[in-house]
Amino acid sequence: MIGFIGLGIMGENMAANLLEKGERLVVFNRTKEKAHALMDKGAVWADSPREVGEQADIVFTMLTDPGAVQAVIFGEDGLFSGMKKNGLWVDASTVKPAFTKEMAKAARAHDIRFVDAPVSGSKAPAQQGKLHFLVGGDEKDVKEITPLLEKMGQSIQYMGGNGNGSATKLAVNMLLVQSLTGLSEAVSFGEAVGLDREHLMDVLLALPVTSDIQAGKRDTILNQDFDPQFPLEHAYKDLQQISETAYEAGAPLPMTNSVKELYALAKKNGYGKQDVAAVYALLARD
Known part of the structure; x- marks a missing residue:
């Protein structure tokens, strides 16, 4: 099961591509209405980020800013309170590299693997599965998520360690x-x-x-x-x-x-x- 948190202009379309290309998906968004189209296609709704973490082995987040990321990860019923040990969190949000490195450190402290994978592309490429992923993290973790990234994008650029994707x-x-x-x-x-x-x-x-x-x-x-x-x-x-x-x-x-x-x-x-x-x-x- 794949988790996806953040169903705005980009996230909804990225999640839709995962669904349409055969992945089982559990989703959460601050406003449930934005998840209805995905639920109609078979996505499972979770009432909190914690519930996403409990059900998924790999969780994607696509959020507006660092504050939104922190709220999802560390807030009440946050992702880290439910995510499995050795689970893999992939953050596609556009945030500062310094913040990304902080998130990588926090993930390690919770025995969670972390990859930063922001995207180049807007609404139309997201709909078409033609995004460009800019990736930072451990190469083994990147290799594990590559088949998923390929369902949402047309290229994957590995830039090195955590923070380099964000930079x-x-x-x-x-x-x-x-x-x-x-x-x-x-x-x-x-x-x-x-x-x-x-x-x-x-x-x-x-x-x-x-x-x-x-x-x-x-x-x-x-x-x-x-x-x-x-x-x-x-x-x-x-x-x-x-x-x-x-x-x-x-x-x-x-x-x-x-x-x-x-x-x-x-x-x-x-x-x-x-x-x-x-x-x-x-x-x-x-």
Whole structure:
């Protein structure tokens, strides 16, 4: 039995792929309503993380932030109060590497194995089973979960020990957010000086200065349809974690910190629940 805790935009789709590809699943989410679709497909509901741990040998968590992870693991009826000795916890949440290392240490103290396996990809790749896993942990544990990761993703990048998966995810999201901000700024600049938005967008995307991830946001920006694939408020949270991690490591991030403040402004102006590309709407508004 596989456990899955955290059934948001990403987690629900990841869990659905496990179910559809033959795995028996026990699930928990803070709001039970988000589990109904999975339960209709055969997933077993657990009333607490503890009950997930009691039933599953491997447990995945996909949660919003470190606070949510701590609540699930250490809170009342938390995962560690029920998980079997030598069980395997796989955290796919986007969190700081320092926090990941703390979780690995806590897991060892409870005789639980731990792998950090955050993902690159948003809602559509999660639905399609085409995520990219960025993995840190013991190689034997990674080998054990590889068949499960392959049911949810198209690639598995082993980065070394615990914390390295999380560190890689922050580097990936740093580049992702900067690239979308750059495209948004270029298009809004072009509009301001009188260029046709759609024509400019297509010219930019035809040149080698742009990327596939930017091309994937073409219609989102042109139609200003910011249905969240990756919510802007989550991008802002990740930028804050990147900034804190860089401070701890003594790494200068002049571009990233400027972008972080732009996303803080976007969130303050009501774009937090919209897609990450909604930063364009902030830049382009009158």
